[in-house]
Structure formats: structure tokens, C-alpha cells
Amino acid sequence: MPSSTNLKDWIWPIVAGAAVGFILLSSSIFQSHPNSGSTQPVASYSTAVSKAAPAVVSIYTRRLSSESGELLNDAAYRLYRNLGMVRNEDLQSTVLGSGVIISPDGFIATNRHVIEGATNILVILADGREASASIYADDEVSDLALLKINLPNLAHLELSNEQTTNVGDVVLAIGNPVGVGLTVTQGIVSATQRVGGDIANGLYLQTDAAINPGNSGGALVNSRGDLVGISTSILGRQTEGISFAIPTPTVKFVVDSLITNGRVIRGWLGIAGGSINAAYAREFNIPTEHGLAVVGIAPNSPAEAAGLETGDVIIGWNGKPISSGAEIMQNVATAAPGETLTLSVWRQNREITLALEVIERP
Numbered sequence: 001m002p003s004s005t006n007l008k009d010w011i012w013p014i015v016a017g018a019a020v021g022f023i024l025l026s027s028s029i030f031q032s033h034p035n036s037g038s039t040q041p042v043a044s045y046s047t048a049v050s051k052a053a054p055a056v057v058s059i060y061t062r063r064l065s066s067e068s069g070e071l072l073n074d075a076a077y078r079l080y081r082n083l084g085m086v087r088n089e090d091l092q093s094t095v096l097g098s099g100v101i102i103s104p105d106g107f108i109a110t111n112r113h114v115i116e117g118a119t120n121i122l123v124i125l126a127d128g129r130e131a132s133a134s135i136y137a138d139d140e141v142s143d144l145a146l147l148k149i150n151l152p153n154l155a156h157l158e159l160s161n162e163q164t165t166n167v168g169d170v171v172l173a174i175g176n177p178v179g180v181g182l183t184v185t186q187g188i189v190s191a192t193q194r195v196g197g198d199i200a201n202g203l204y205l206q207t208d209a210a211i212n213p214g215n216s217g218g219a220l221v222n223s224r225g226d227l228v229g230i231s232t233s234i235l236g237r238q239t240e241g242i243s244f245a246i247p248t249p250t251v252k253f254v255v256d257s258l259i260t261n262g263r264v265i266r267g268w269l270g271i272a273g274g275s276i277n278a279a280y281a282r283e284f285n286i287p288t289e290h291g292l293a294v295v296g297i298a299p300n301s302p303a304e305a306a307g308l309e310t311g312d313v314i315i316g317w318n319g320k321p322i323s324s325g326a327e328i329m330q331n332v333a334t335a336a337p338g339e340t341l342t343l344s345v346w347r348q349n350r351e352i353t354l355a356l357e358v359i360e361r362p
Contacts, residue, residue: 045172049184051225054126054155056218057103057145058176059133061108061118062094098175098218099123099147100230101156102255108147109159109234109251110217112138115145123149126182137258141266144246144254157219157227159252165189165228166206173209173231173243175218185210187241194244195326201331204244205229211243220245253334267335268361270301275325276313284313286346291315292325306356308345315351316344320350332358 048105097114101107108123115121121133131149138145165171177183187209191312194204207220211231220229229245257264278289292314297303314328315321318341322328328343334342337360345352 006181025339045170045184045186045223048172048221048223048225052157052172052219053174053182053184053222055157056174056182057101057108058124058179058182058214059097059108059114059217060094060122060124061115062120063098069129082185096176096179096214097216098214098231100219100227101154102159102227103156104154106149106151106154107136107255107259108133108149110145110147111230112140112143112145114217115147121147123147125151126155137262139254139258139264141264142246142250142254144230144251146255146258157221159172159227159248159255160206161249161252163222163226163228163248165192165222165247167191169228170223171205171207171209171228172221172223173207173211173212173215173218173245174221175215175231177210177212177214179214190242192247193324193326195322203234203247203250203326205247207243207245208241209243210241250330250334265337266333266361267331267339267358268301269341269356269358270303271308271314271329271332272296272298272299273314273325273329284346285349286313286315287351288321290313290321290323290325291346292322292328299303302356302359306354308343308354308356309347311347313346314343315346318342319344331362341349 006011042225095114096119097110099108099110099114102109113139115135118135121135122252123131123133129151131151133147133149136146136148142257171187171189173185173187175183187207189205190208192203193208194206205220205228206252209220211234215231216233218231219227220231222228227248229247230251231243232247233244254264271292273292276286276289276291276293280293281289294308294310294312294314297308299308314325317328317331332341334359337358339358341356341358343354343356345354
């Protein structure tokens with residue numbers, strides 16, 4: 001991998017990214033500080049930014065451009081390249097993103113799509129230092145990747161399972177949008193437990209904090225500067241104020257598994273289903289409007305072995321009620337193979353209990 005000195009010569013976004021700028025949007029909004037025990041309004045989030053921003057990095061990657069695959073299959077182009085008439089750099093494009101330092105020894109969490117196909121990765125810290133990064137491991141399902149750099153005295157943000165995030169909480173998105181440099185935007189948590197694609201992807205936080213290309217992999221923090229998520233995507237280029245982040249507990253689960261196993265091991269029961277609502281619960285006399293209606297059972301799966309049936313509704317997990325069908329599916333995905341889960345199931349106007357042993361997701 002090229003040295004950081006050579007990497008300085010890439011292209012203009014790197015120069016722009018090295019200039020660290022803290023921009024707070026809507027700083028005049030007053031918000032009571034959650035869980036602080038104080039009734040004084042918060043007129044500034046500078047303390048939270050001072051805590052979190054030093055751990056957020058700008059990421060620049062080089063990868064083969066979309067046209068390069070076709071060109072490399074062209075005989076005439078290969079001949080020109082072999083004759084030195086085309087440089088390797090002509091086949092590459094620069095992609096930018098963000099990341100979060102999560103340990104003092106240089107682990108960085110970011111999105112997999114930021115570094116996918118990268119031939120070189122340059123990381124620029126908030127204090128201006130630069131380092132070449134290596135890909136330690138990545139996970140396609142969650143779109144998370146773990147990078148490693150070797151620098152001393154690294155600020156970092158802790159990954160915690162204890163972080164509770166509620167709709168209406170103030171959040172700050174910190175990253176490097178469109179290469180302008182480290183930038184902070186402010187909004188609230190618009191929703192939790194948003195489902196994206198395969199439920200094994202996890203449940204997302206939705207926020208109206210401004211997130212733009214280049215923010216991917218950056219930090220979403222609360223008003224105390226604690227990491228609550230990794231900024232991941234926007235709904236679409238034609239929408240505003242609808243962005244998504246991977247919650248910190250999901251990031252921690254993936255990162256811990258990547259470090260321990262080199263891959264993410266997910267639990268599986270062989271259940272296909274969907275969340276019920278109040279109308280469904282009334283029609284079938286279910287005592288709660290929160291549950292997972294079972295619509296399919298995989299052959300030779302733990303669900304089949306335990307006697308779960310199509311038409312059952314899962315209303316509890318290990319003696320606790322669930323808030324949605326998506327929640328139970330995520331609980332299964334994060335369970336360890338060999339673990340026994342006790343499911344409360346509503347079947348034919350009565351509640352039964354089934355014990356299922358989790359296996360690794362095929």
C-alpha cells in the first residue's frame with residue numbers, strides 16, 4: 001500500500017478533507033438535556049461535539065472505476081496499457097466516506113460500501129494526521145467494515161449495549177459530507193426499529209439530521225456526545241430529512257464478532273413472518289397488538305423441530321413481551337448458536353410456550 005506521503009498527491013478532495021471544520025446547524029434550538037437531572041435548557045451542543053468529533057475520521061479510497069471492467073476485457077485496451085500508454089491511475093476513481101475510531105489501538109468502524117473494492121485507503125483524523133488503513137474484516141449483511149490504523153494517542157468513542165435511544169432525542173451527525181471537511185449537523189431521532197431489507201441486517205434508527213454523500217460511516221451521537229449509531233444511508237436523492245443509522249448495539253455485535261471470529265455468526269430458527277397490528281389482534285383475539293405472525297417454517301429447522309406452526313403468533317421472548325415482530329427476529333439473529341430461546345406463542349385462543357435451540361444461520 002502506498003505511503004501516506006504518496007497518498008497526499010491523490011486529488012483535490014483530500015486537500016479539502018484535511019481542513020477540519022465544525023459546522024453546527026440550528027444551534028439556536030433549545031433542548032432540555034436528557035438524563036442530566038438539570039432543568040436548564042441546552043443552548044449549545046459544543047460539549048458533545050468536543051467529545052465526539054476527535055474520534056470521527058475522513059476516509060478516502062481508490063477503487064477501479066465502473067468502466068474499467070469492460071476496458072480490461074478489451075484486447076486493444078490491454079495492448080495500450082502494456083505499452084505504457086495507459087496508467088493504472090486512469091482506471092481508478094476516488095470515493096470518500098467517514099469512520100469512527102472505536103478503540104485506542106486503532107480500530108475504525110465504517111460502512112462496507114465505503115471501502116468495498118478499495119485498492120488503497122487513506123484516513124485523515126480530526127487533528128490533521130494521516131494514515132494508511134487496512135481492512136481488518138467486513139460484513140456484507142450489515143454493511144459494516146472494520147479498519148485498522150497504527151497511530152498513537154487516538155481519541156475514540158465507546159460502543160455500548162446500554163445506550164437507550166428514543167424518538168424525539170436530539171442527535172448530531174458528524175462526518176465528511178461531499179469532502180468539505182468534518183461537519184456537524186443536528187436533528188432528532190424520527191423513528192426506531194426501521195427495517196431495511198433482510199431482517200438480519202438489523203433495525204435502523206431514522207433521523208432528520210442532514211446526512212449527505214461522504215457521511216456514510218460517520219458518527220451519530222446524542223446530546224452528551226455518546227455514540228448512538230453509524231450513519232449509513234438516505235431514503236433517496238429526491239427526499240429530505242429521512243436518513244438512517246445502524247444503532248450502536250448492532251455495531252457492537254458485528255464488531256465483536258468480527259474481532260473474535262473474523263466473521264459475523266448469526267442465530268437462526270427458520271421462521272418467516274411479519275409484524276401484527278391492532279386490527280389483526282382484534283380479528284384473531286390476540287391479547288396484544290405486538291407480535292410476529294408466523295407465515296412460514298423452514299424444513300429441518302429448529303422451529304419445525306420445536307413444533308412451531310404456520311398461523312402461530314409469537315408474542316413474547318424469554319418471558320418478556322416484544323414491541324414488534326422485527327424485534328424478535330433481531331433477537332434471534334444476535335443469539336448465539338446453541339442458546340435456547342423460550343417463545344410465548346398464541347395459538348387457537350390460548351398461549352403456549354415453546355423452547356427452541358438456536359443454530360447458526362445457513
